[in-house]
Amino acid sequence: MGTYLDHAATTPLRPSVVALMTQSLLTQGNASSVHSFGQRARQVVEQAREDIAASLTADRNEVIFTSGGTEADNLAIQGLYSSRNRGDEFKRPIVISAATEHHAVLEPIEWLVANRGAQVHLLQTDINGHISLTELEQFLAQNAAEVALISLMWVNNETGVIQDIPAISRLAERFDVPVHSDAVAALGHMPVDFAASGLAAMSITGHKIGGPVGQGALLVSRKTKLDPIFHGGGHERGMRPGTLDPAGSSALALAVKSAVADLPAEVGAWLELNRRVVEGVASAVPEAILVAGELEVVSERVPNIVDFIFPGCSGDSLLFLLDACGVAVSNGSACTAGVTSASHVLLAMGYSQRDASSCVRVSLGHTSTESDIDAFLQYLPEAYERAKAAGFTS
Ligand SMILES: Cc1ncc(COP(=O)(O)O)c(C=O)c1O
Structure with missing residues (x-):
């Protein structure tokens, strides 16, 4: 699946x-x-x-x-x-x-x-x-x-x-x-x-x-x-x-x-998964940047969204390569006719055009499990190397 x-x-x-x-x-x-x-x-x-x-x-x-x-x-x-x-x-x-x-x-x-x-x-x-x-x-x-x-x-x-x-x-x-x-x-x-x-x-x-x-x-x-x-x-x-x-x-x-009633339990579960993603990415791709990473999770950042910049590669390429391994993530940018466009959100936050084109968002929900995160982390290093080698299209 x-x-x-x-x-x-x-x-x-x-x-x-x-x-x-x-x-x-x-x-x-x-x-x-x-x-x-x-x-x-x-x-x-x-x-x-x-x-x-x-x-x-x-x-x-x-x-x-x-x-x-x-x-x-x-x-x-x-x-x-x-x-x-x-x-x-x-x-x-x-x-x-x-x-x-x-x-x-x-x-x-x-x-x-x-x-x-x-x-x-x-x-x-x-x-x-x-x-x-x-x-x-x-x-x-x-x-x-x-x-x-x-x-x-x-x-x-x-x-x-x-x-x-x-x-x-x-x-x-x-x-x-x-x-x-x-x-x-x-x-x-x-x-x-x-x-x-x-x-x-x-x-x-x-x-x-x-x-x-x-x-x-x-x-x-x-x-x-x-x-x-x-x-x-x-x-x-x-x-x-x-x-x-x-x-x-x-x-x-x-x-x-249901979402409101389940929130207290979900927050605890997402927090664990969030840590697993953040620690796993830091060890697999040490140069990755966690967006708004200095903010406290739960009080300043919701626990179900983790956004990274993977320097030197197009977020679109990374997304397609991960998808080929069966892992669906997202990036903020719209891909128009094969040309990478930058995330307007990251640009507005002050990131460079390059960084804003290199983001990938991992987002969790009510069906997320540890094995989802492990699959992402398993394929990430090779996908990142290949995405870097492919370079940018814009
Ligand atoms: C922050 C935000 N606002 C609005 C929308 C649009 O909602 P809908 O898809 O129900 O039209 C979305 C969906 O992507 C969203 O993420």
Whole structure:
């Protein structure tokens, strides 16, 4: 079957989720219909909403179902931008974010710049991927009246670095600016408490936690106003129209519940595996650099993501060579027409173009075992030598 160490891209469905979803697919009736079929379908959706809210310390009305993290990010960014500028056209054109964000955040912002008069202010990060609260405070002190929103991810999906989201929310609140966070890589890998976070909006997705692809949610705090980006019905408090999906919502809810319940045990297991990877790589390839390696695992970096730079080789080559040995890992870069491109995240953290093209991410999930790590470590030295010999294509 091979060795799967790319859980941050997507992780296998939990068997309990498959069982529930299969059963829920037979739910008959449109959840918006008033007859009893409709009411039963609605009950399934509302129970799912309640379960997600309870797992994330939110109110049930704060859970807006979406088709995943990308839609949740788009809805948060475009919806907040629109509502913050409603009535006084583009009086608040500034969107604050960081260059280390996922494309699901960066591209909606770019779209607002190209089409809705937005101005983007990207915060610098240090070599560990942390923004500076002082820089943010100084910027807000001078520009808060013109800021529509801040969007900063809770955990970076390439490096696993945790951003201090509650501190960012507290700071932004002083300036009356709403904060959205993409918590896709955080959920199930560190404690996520929506109420305590102080966030206006938070994106989650199912397929990173053992739920189905195509099921996610945007949590929107009760005091936050957010315009819809789709139009066509009053579903989801008017923020996200479309027929409700009982099977998908209940599957997402079970994945969220299970991921949150399993977190304490998983953290312990991932920590062990994380150590095994880090120590094994240090001994097999001593020149490898552990990205954000000075940060404390668990409190500053999630334990399920380990990102390395393997100097002198293309991350793409290493990935393909490991794949040929049956080991699936990932790198942050997109490979376009055989030309290696660098990870935009590592570039934003201050790494050179070369280093940012030489990264490989190992990511763990609920099915990971010691033998997965051992298979990776077994093939790594030879794959690295061959990848170095192949050189770079750009
Ligand atoms: C941090 C982050 N945000 C958003 C997404 C997009 O989520 P989805 O695949 O559910 O659209 C991903 C998935 O790769 C991600 O890692």
